[in-house]
Amino acid sequence: MATDAVIVKRSAGRRLAGFFNGRPRLQIGSLLAAPMAWLVILYLGSLVVLLITAFWTVDPLSGSVIKELSWQNFEELVNVPVYREIVWRTVRTAALVTITDALIAFPIAFYMAKVAGRKTKAALVVAVLMPLWASYLVKIIAWRAILAEHGVLNWALEPIGLHGPGTGVASVWLVMSYLWLPYMILPIFAGLERIPDSLIAASEDLGAHPFTTFRKVILPLSFPAVVAGSIFTFSLTLGDYLAPKLVSNEQFIGTSIFDSITNNQPFAAAFALVPIVVVIAYLGVARKLGAFEHV
């Protein structure tokens, strides 16, 4: 009788706490429910919808979606040469941008991590992050002005008899390399910071030439970080459509998807699966190269 009365008196909150007590899985489950729902429904859910849509087609005249499954979009992607060419052009540009950024980012990151003093280092981190505060659209439009016929680039190149890249693939490469550079610098910087100075000192003590130290000690230890950075530069280039639209007259995967969205959404969905497949393959390779070991 007495114990019953005590239970009745307990507040709802206490009862809830009592319910969770001794059930650790339920505790963590309810804690993560909201973020998990966000991840599963918004990201994975939309991917599933995308996958299903890719099998639909549209009515030729009205452009209305016909919700019947068919391979038509995928057949078109594979059989029409222009789409293969667009995919190849995009992947090639993404690879070029990645290599360019790695080559530029490594020395900067090395200086930041190993050479610069504390104040200089802080200033450099801010300097690298600063461009990310500006809208990326504004930066592309600024590049449009730089690359224009009477723009700064042609003005600067004219005295030495050269001409800018105009509106070709090279412009896209240039703009993308600029846009995504910070995403390469930061992981490499973080990776280099992790290498203890003592290892470098030991290599020197053992009589290694600085170049040998770089090749045998620094590069292998920081390589996973370079691969991590390359994931950003590669996949961001692969999916972007604004830069190609605004600085070139060439079609990329992103621009083709954008163009298809207005009159053939199912085809756009099918095309959107291409960069996803490419990135998954790339992540597989990156994993092999150890990019996720310290994440």
Added chain:
Amino acid sequence: MRGQKGSPARTAWFVVAGLVAFMLVLAGCGGGGSTTGTTGGEGGGGGEELQKLGKGEGEVNLISWAGYVEPEWVKPFEAKSGCKVNDKVAGTSDEMVKLMETGQYDGVSASGNATARLWAAHEVAPVNVALIPNYKTVFPDLKGQVYNTFEGKPYGIPHGRGANLLMWNKNDVKPPPSSWEVTLDPKVAAKYSGHISQYDDPMSIAEGALYLMNHEPKLGIEDPYELNEEQFDAAVELMKEQKPNVGEYWSSAEQQIEGFANGSNQVGTTWQYQYFALKGENEPVEASPASQGFLPKEGATGWSDTWMISSHAKHPNCMYMWMNYIISPKANAQVAEYFGEAPAQEKACEETENPNFCSEYHAEEPAFWKRVYYWRTPLAECSEGGETDCMDYNDWVRAWTEIKG
């Protein structure tokens, strides 16, 4: 000191992770497309025409071409009707069709290459012209056309018409061109390689077809929107040859204005809106002279626009008021002069600031418009003889992707 070594690295990782999350959110927001749209049912159109004009609903949501919905004539409309105008500018007809499919808009200023598709998709409703008093005095040659009338019912109110212009930078392009060959003949166009500005829309193939109609009579092209396979392939081939010379395929008026202003574009197809905007900035641009009706010698593609009402319109009364207002003599004169097109309203010619405006724009000369080929949705059925061997819009869209390479 040593102990703190790890923390900046960790901070950097957090920053990177945050950025990735941010990019993903951005990508997520951009990716949310709707897949509405119904099929089925014979014919097209949707909903019933309005029988009686009621009280305004307080607002109206429009989709328009740049320069069609401007404060100068929108403010008086809002004051008089009590309908607040919310306007969304679209860059291409495809975009207009897609926006209409969201069902969030009451009406659209559709060109002839969108009207039939909107009708076939049941997105637009027939218009009861008895409720639009100003319709009576619309130029007769704009009423009852294939692009605004379906199954005998009017599906919109004519807004105005014009030709696509050939525009050039007079410092770079000499002598002044009088033919589309300056952008389409590979030999002539090579001179401006990398600086040609072409509209990024399958309708541009009709420009190639119009050029061939004049320069390759053997192909027997009679209408640039009704092409059999051989004619179509020839036009596509011509546009492919143009590709290496194209500096930019523009898809918004602002993009092209900027391209001409910064000197990257030297010659290409444009609309009156961009031409007058650049003129207003004192840029050295020129277009085919008014004395020739703004037309190069081959004639030109053009448009005849129609205000259509959505079959899902939430503010039908306000939309009817807008349709009547935009073709009222004063407002139609204002929009025609602002944009640089021929008005649809006969009486607008008495209201223009420039008393010669209508004669300069050939508004009252049906014969003139025979050389302007209004944008139209290409259909498999050719109008001549009921043959079905014409290339349809899907073929045009696919070819346009191949042309751009």
